[in-house]
Amino acid sequence: DTGVSQDPRHKITKRGQNVTFRCDPISEHNRLYWYRQTLGQGPEFLTYFQNEAQLEKSRLLSDRFSAERPKGSFSTLEIQRTEQGDSAMYLCASSLREGRQETQYFGPGTRLLVL
C-alpha cells in the first residue's frame, strides 16, 4: 500500500500523560499536514511542513503540542500533559507541490481517547 500511513491507529491514555503519533506520507510527497477531527465535525488544520520546514501552525496548536519532520519524510506529533479535550481523531495528509492544484491525501487517522 503506497498511501499515507499512521501509527498507532488507536491510543487510550490517562490525563496528564504524553503521547506521540507517527505519520508516513506518500513517498514522493514534499508537503505533510496534521489535522484534528472531533465527532461530527470536519477536520481542523493544525500544522504543515514543506520538506523538513514547519511553515504554518494553527492557533489550535497549543504549547503542549509539537510536531516534527526531521528528515523531510515521516512526521511525529506529540501531545504533552494530555487533557480530556484532546480526545479526537488526528489525521495526517500529504501532497506534492506541483503547480497550484495540490491534492491532499489523508491517512486513516489516529483516534486518541484521554481518560
Place this chain on the structure above:
Amino acid sequence: GESVGLHLPTLSVQEGDNSIINCAYSNSASDYFIWYKQESGKGPQFIIDIRSNMDKRQGQRVTVLLNKTVKHLSLQIAATQPGDSAVYFCAERLTGGGNKLTFGTGTQLKVEL
C-alpha cells in the same frame, strides 16, 4: 435527493437515484475546492476537486459545480450505490492562506436499498 448542507446534515436516497450534496463555503477569496468522502473510522478520501476559474468538473459518476456568485458548491453523484454511503465534506483553500484546507461540517449520505 438533495441536501441543503448545514441545515440538513443527513441525505437519504434510494439506490440508483442521483444525489446532490450542497455546501456553502465561507470565503470569496478561496481559489480551490475539494470534495472528500469519509467512511466511519477512516480518513477522508479524495473524490474530486475544482479550481475557482472553473464552474463545473466531471469525474466518474461525480460532478462538482461551483457558483462563485453565491459561494456555493455542490457534488452530484449519479446512480447512487450502497457503497456511496458516507459523510461528505467540502473543503476550501484560501488564496494566499498557505495550503491549509478549511472543511465544512459535512453531510451524511444514506443509500437505501
